[in-house]
Amino acid sequence: MPLRIGIDTGGTFTDLVVADGDRVHAAVKSLTTHGDLPRGTLNALAKAGVDGGEVERVVHGTTVALNAILTRRGAEVGLVTTMGYRDLLDMGRAWRPWEDALIDPRWRRPHELRPIIERHRRRTVPERVRADGETVVALDEDHLLAEVEKLVADGCESIAICFMHSYKHPGHEQRAAALVRERFPQLSVSTSADIAPFPREYSRFCTCVLNAYAQPLMDTYTAELEARLKESGYTAPLMFMTNDGGLIAPEQATARPVTTLNSGPVGGVMGAEMYARRLGIPNLVGFDMGGTSTDVAVVADGRASTERELELEHDLIAGIPVLEIHSIGAGGGSIASLDAAGGLNVGPESAGSNPGPACYGHGGTLPTVTDAFLLLGMLDPKVALGGEIPPDVDAAERAYAALGDQLGTTAGDLAKAVTEVAIHNMAEAVRQLTVYRGSDPREFALLAYGAAGPLVATQVARTLHMPRVVIPALAGVFSAFGLLGAKVFEEEVIPVMQTATDELAAEVFGRLREAGARLGTSAGLADVHLEFRLDGMYAGQRSELEALVDPTHADPLAHIREMFDAAHRRQFGYTLPADVFISTVRVRAVEAAAHEVLPTELSAREEGRPKGARDIVIGGDPHEAVPVYEVAALAPGQRIAGPAVVEASSYTAVIGDGDVAEINSVGDILVDVREA
Incomplete structure (x- = not known):
């Protein structure tokens, strides 16, 4: 069966997932090669051992335009x-x-x-x-x-x-x-x-x-990537992820690079929507902790929230539809430092992948969150980071000792403090999209991914009183996994800029039906379904909100009101009696082919036993001889009581004291979190 490949080029690692039909065939991580990004992609492909002639589509998420x-x-x-x-x-x-x-x-x-x-x-x-x-x-x-x-x-x-x-x-x-x-x-x-x-x-x-x-x-990057892929035998179409979860061809990405600014993190949000459907958990908070940042997104009632602009810096904005992701500078590479008053900061500055955290052994001397994880036993000093970097514990110790001397504390105690600050910052990022929007985080499960997300997920969830954590089987490469579920679409935008009335609503729905008939036959896709979206706000507001509508509804104005109220309630927790002002309406023709992908089923076997044990600090509390399991050795349905460590090829998960984890049929870890 033809293969599909998802490639997410991040600030530290390039992640790659290969799907064979509806099942994952391979998943790898490789260091991002700054200065020659295509080389990192080719390194990941070589590591996966995929025959280019068997590939039918390559989907790419990149931050090239954003970084520029x-x-x-x-x-x-x-x-x-x-x-x-x-x-x-x-x-x-x-x-x-x-x-x-x-x-x-x-x-x-x-x-x-x-x-x-x-x-x-x-x-x-x-x-x-x-x-x-x-x-x-x-x-x-x-x-x-x-x-x-x-x-x-x-x-x-x-x-x-x-x-x-x-x-x-x-x-x-x-x-x-x-x-x-x-x-x-x-x-x-x-x-x-x-x-x-x-x-x-x-x-x-x-x-x-x-x-x-x-x-x-x-333009230069796309041309070079396409050429080098073809030189290596990968002649399948290359597609780019967009900010709002669709796929576009290279020529479209070159003409509109601003539509790809957030394409890597968006892959993780698409994966979160797939998991909401597959696990029957409609309310999820996506929690993606990578090497450079932590990205948070909300999936409510099975749909990710959207916004109409992406703010890169204060008042520097891309005013186009985008899946809503709140990012903070708190990743594995985030640097611990002192502010002018002598207080402890964690991030937003990052060591990236070059030189990277001190424990990478590439010349970095500043203490980072990853170094803290290593010193606290959360990471195994004998296991290569990302599968490629043997951790240098002594370098991490030196980095923390140097900063600890300034504070009059030990490297170990400073590592605890850095981890606590990072977890506080991450919990606050989740509050930004839940509590401060009128949503109760206790009604959501925390979907933890990224190479470092599962390390702290149960601690973040406990801080927020969230009852459940879901750690996907492919957590360490989850954004690349999510890219595989995206679909090609084309969209037509119709400006309106008027308050909804009976007459206007009927006119707008008529224009939507006409545009749908036109786009459905001209989109260039073999089989499509149409989606109709309205961007609006309550009279007196300043920011648009997206709502799905059905232009065949018998009462257009009442339907607009119902759907917009529902969208506003889902995102902000309340509605208003004010009129709905319609900014634009959009028709989207989406390819109908299903691209849902599942991790490989675990084989039936006896329950796996710990491969060993190590001392570890969780939530500031030391624990001795904590059992360490390998996901690959666990059985479907097996339950693990915390404290425990579960290791996979692309991530490490820490299960807190009193938490109970269960392994499902494909290797996802479902954790019931003990109340704080």
Whole structure:
């Protein structure tokens, strides 16, 4: 049977999962090779031992575009915009962070301090279309080309074209793009109407500019990855995961790299939705602790929550639909340090994979969370980290002793404190998407994945009074696993920008039905099903929320109200009596083929016995001779009482004192957590 491959390139490891039909065939981790990312992918493929000729699809999640933006290593970009809007990027949304900027006269916005586009590369042209579509000022084509000529002479290799009201009336942008591409074929060109056809001028401008900034780098990366895969015998189609859980072809990823910014973590959320369906646990909190960060996502009633923008830095946003993921700088590579007042910080700075934590033995000297796990016995000093790195316990000890001397404490006690701070930070990240939204975490199970997630999952759950932890069989490569469940889709966006009334609702549903009929036959997919989505808000709110709707419903307005109320209640815990304001509606044609994947079934056997024991510190409490099990030796239905350690090829799970874990038929670990 043809194979499918999911590849997630993270900040520390590149994870790869191979599916044979609906079963996992292989799963591996390999170090991410910064400076030559395709090499890390090829290393993982070689490690998996897959014959390229047997592969039918390769699905990739990558942070290439995201890292280019965050590190300001993107292209030389110029902006062409409507006269009078040159400084919109620096103005942002005209609000400041409360904590550190409200009354500071010296504070500057991130785009002012580290601009994506310098002011002299932001050029304006005479043109203006009103919101109702009336052309007030015709596009001055000669002026446009003259301004782009200056940008090219100044070294620009990518151009963003952003005009007022083009989300609904894109004619001027389309004409400008055609003229620029004809005169300057060497340039990459992004238009806001194509990249982000949504209202809100700043959001649309910023999204288009970020796209233009990342486009040349993504183009180079995609071309190189495709070429090197083909050289190695992998000729199957390469697909990229998008921020909202779909798949796009390389040419689409190159044209719209901004749609891939969060594609790696999104794979984990897709996997969480699969697990919610498979285990019959509709409410899950995805908890992904990797080498660089911890990502938290909520699946409620079987669906992941979504949002309409991804904020990369303060007021630096990608204003397109994205599965909601809250990230904090608390991963295995997070560095422990002291602040100006002598307090202990954990993250957000990370040691990454080069040099990595001190225990990697690659020259790192700063204490990290992974070093703490090793010193506390949570990780086995005799087992290679990620299957590739023999841990250097002495280096970890030296790193913690150096910081401990500054605090007047021992390396071991400092490692306990660092772990406690990290767990507190992670629990707070979960509260952000549950408690502070009106949801009770006690009604959710914690789905722990990432190489380090299962190490602390029961401690985080106990802090939040969550009754159950689920550790997937492929927890260490779960985001790559989730990529395999994604589907190709195409979408059409229809701007509305009006308060819902009976007349408007009927008109909108009619337009949705027409668009659905059109898209269903033109999407280029053999078999599709249609999804209809509404982006709206209660009158007086400022942020849209997505709701699924059925445009064949007999009472459109009542149906819109019912579905939007349900979506708002699911995400925020309450509803309002206010009218529903519709921003946009969207039609999505999704391939109908099922891509659900399961880990390999465990064979029936006698219950496995511990392979050994070691001393370990859990929740600050020392435990002697804690039994250590291997997942591969456990039997379906076997129960394990904590404290215990369970090891797999890509992760280590720590079961707390008083917790009870049960192994299911495919090797997932279901833990009943003792109440704190």
